[in-house]
Amino acid sequence: MAKALPQTAGSPWPTAEDRDRVRLRKKEAVLSAAVRLFNSKGFNATSLDDVAEALQVTKPTIYHYFANKDEILFECVRRGLCSINDAAARVAAQGGSGADRLRALMTDYAKVMTQDFGMCVTRTADSELSAESRSQFRALKRQIDLTVRRVVEEGVKDGSLHTADARLATFTMTGALNWIGRWYDPEGEMSAEAVAAGIVSTLMNGLAATGKAA
Amino acid sequence: MAKALPQTAGSPWPTAEDRDRVRLRKKEAVLSAAVRLFNSKGFNATSLDDVAEALQVTKPTIYHYFANKDEILFECVRRGLCSINDAAARVAAQGGSGADRLRALMTDYAKVMTQDFGMCVTRTADSELSAESRSQFRALKRQIDLTVRRVVEEGVKDGSLHTADARLATFTMTGALNWIGRWYDPEGEMSAEAVAAGIVSTLMNGLAATGKAA
């Protein structure tokens, strides 16, 4: 199997850093193959032999990069959640009205949900993770929820948003966004941007034609 | 184990119908125990020994009422989906503007999602069902989606609703509603009615304070 050539010009002999880089790439390849299989067949229905086969290696090779199956799944969902978290933190810090920030946040959130690791978050049930991973998983989700909710509350305070119950409104929103990971098909006609724009528009403006009806 | 007494007064000896009724009640008990365990621990993490234990019987007893584990899961999701379908069909047929009908539909949909079989629908991934059950599962979901979408389209036509893309708006809506099944806690503070009312209001009116902003 061809080894990645050193990036630094000159010597064809790989340095220690080159070897580390190759190791990381292989780890990434495992994650990438795993998340795709998890998303399409489900975590439980995917054996590590399946993942190994997709990579043209054998199962023990995978165990050379990860301690166990749970660690692989957790790393997948952790990445998805961190992407959302980054978007939320970025937006929470920036300027603009609450409505502006919420719109930006939802748009980024939606885009993450169209990607492999984002989809994995929605498709993974708490029960599939080990006890330790599960508690971290929940903590990350809670943190995202709180950040989003704070943006909503600030929007209500500055008058750009309106809702009777910020917590429930946040669940409504994140529900619609999380659900993307259940139906979105990257091979389909709609681009991630179009999906994000449409959903954000519906969530911000509502379905009622009159705007603020009862 | 005490056998249910005959409902028809008089003779204490059970008739054939009494026996059928008892059998049905036992089948129901299996389903009820199973759906609760599936919802709390996940389908894969729940063994039929667990279900049997919850009912104080042994596994072969369960197999006397159901052919296999898949049949049990499918019956659970089928019931959830049929409840939604019934609500959708009922509302689609009734009078009122598209907005009125959509509001009623969403409210019923939300309530189903707070109940055992409804929650099971959201918590069950396609991959957990057998090939045959999966295709029926998908067909039922598709039918619901189409019914809901039709109501949206009629609302747009009669001017009571507004959206650029009825399909995407339907996904936004059903996503928010389906998500209830992931977070709602029947033991919690919020009643199913309050949750339904809040989510429907947010979906109809949007989060933006100005109503019809960009």
Added chain:
DNA sequence: GTACGATTTTACTCATGAGTATAGAGGTTA
């Protein structure tokens, strides 16, 4: 060339849980 460390393979172990064979208990029908 020898030793070493990282990588990958072959060839296992072992727990779990779905599903079954079979027998027994209890009541019903002929």
Added chain:
DNA sequence: TAACCTCTATACTCATGAGTAAAATCGTAC
């Protein structure tokens, strides 16, 4: 009384898949 049906339990089979032990390969370091 005997044949029978329904229901339930005991005591299995068997496939699957996570995880591992141990050896082979290969490049690098001394």
